[in-house]
Amino acid sequence: MAIAFVQMSFLVSHLKRGNFEKLMDVNHIPLPVVRRLCCLPEQMQACLQRSAIRLAVQICRKAHVGRAAKQRIQRYALMLSRNSKSTDRLPDRPMNDSFCTHNIISSDTSNLPPYSGKLQEYWMAGNGVFLRSHRPELEVCLAIARCTVGNLPQIKPYFRLVPSKVPASTISEIIQICLEAGEREVLFYLSYTNQWQLHVPAQTASRTSVAATESSFNSTYETALIEIHSHAGAPACFSTQDDIEESGKFRIFAVIGSLPEKPSICVRLGVYDRFFDIPISWIFTL
Ligand SMILES: [Zn+2]
Numbered sequence: 001m002a003i004a005f006v007q008m009s010f011l012v013s014h015l016k017r018g019n020f021e022k023l024m025d026v027n028h029i030p031l032p033v034v035r036r037l038c039c040l041p042e043q044m045q046a047c048l049q050r051s052a053i054r055l056a057v058q059i060c061r062k063a064h065v066g067r068a069a070k071q072r073i074q075r076y077a078l079m080l081s082r083n084s085k086s087t088d089r090l091p092d093r094p095m096n097d098s099f100c101t102h103n104i105i106s107s108d109t110s111n112l113p114p115y116s117g118k119l120q121e122y123w124m125a126g127n128g129v130f131l132r133s134h135r136p137e138l139e140v141c142l143a144i145a146r147c148t149v150g151n152l153p154q155i156k157p158y159f160r161l162v163p164s165k166v167p168a169s170t171i172s173e174i175i176q177i178c179l180e181a182g183e184r185e186v187l188f189y190l191s192y193t194n195q196w197q198l199h200v201p202a203q204t205a206s207r208t209s210v211a212a213t214e215s216s217f218n219s220t221y222e223t224a225l226i227e228i229h230s231h232a233g234a235p236a237c238f239s240t241q242d243d244i245e246e247s248g249k250f251r252i253f254a255v256i257g258s259l260p261e262k263p264s265i266c267v268r269l270g271v272y273d274r275f276f277d278i279p280i281s282w283i284f285t286l
């Protein structure tokens with residue numbers, strides 16, 4: 001309940017300050033969902049399902065909530081990710097409908113209809129189950145389960161990065177900054193408006209962690225399409241902690257590691273509570 005409470009109080013505090021639309025933009029949450037979250041009575045907050053808790057993790061990471069509250073939330077999220085039974089005990093409230101649609105493709109066409117406006121669309125087709133989502137710079141429809149379903153048309157999956165790929169010069173700049181940081185991790189945001197813009201937010205970093213310290217509002221965090229962090233000399237693999245911190249967002253994530261000898265980069269797409277490993281070449285010009 002404490003988790004939901006932090007989320008609610010955070011949302012409400014921004015609502016009172018008139019930041020309604022900001023909350024939507026930052027989290028890509030439809031306005032009705034934000035309104036609904038803020039109106040939930042306390043006893044309902046305890047019943048928020050998994051995606052809402054991940055949302056809380058995301059919000060609390062960006063907000064300046066107390067360290068103890070943040071740790072409590074992260075512990076709880078970790079427990080949920082390791083123990084599916086614990087999530088089963090959280091009733092799936094109708095709020096889920098505000099995030100997702102579940103669809104079966106029409107039997108007479110393989111064309112998908114226009115986007116529904118929900119954050120995630122699940123589609124069952126003749127060649128499996130697909131997850132579709134979009135934002136201005138990115139449109140995706142990717143398989144989450146491959147199987148044959150008789151008498152249904154097949155969907156052609158897609159991944160459309162609207163801007164041009166990130167230029168090699170930006171990668172070189174990122175690696176140079178990582179090298180200068182030595183054994184410390186570094187966090188970067190990349191956003192696109194006419195051209196790619198690299199931002200290194202104010203941050204606290206150690207050999208095993210990095211977190212932005214600047215407010216997420218009116219910051220480059222809001223507009224970032226790509227989040228990159230380094231693991232310094234450690235391998236470029238997403239950690240369990242990365243999974244927690246990067247859940248609940250629809251954006252691209254990259255981790256850089258094995259510095260300085262063999263710089264390597266690993267890329268994935270996050271669609272809220274699901275990750276897809278994707279080739280580096282889809283995002284970066286090498
Ligand atoms: Zn990491």
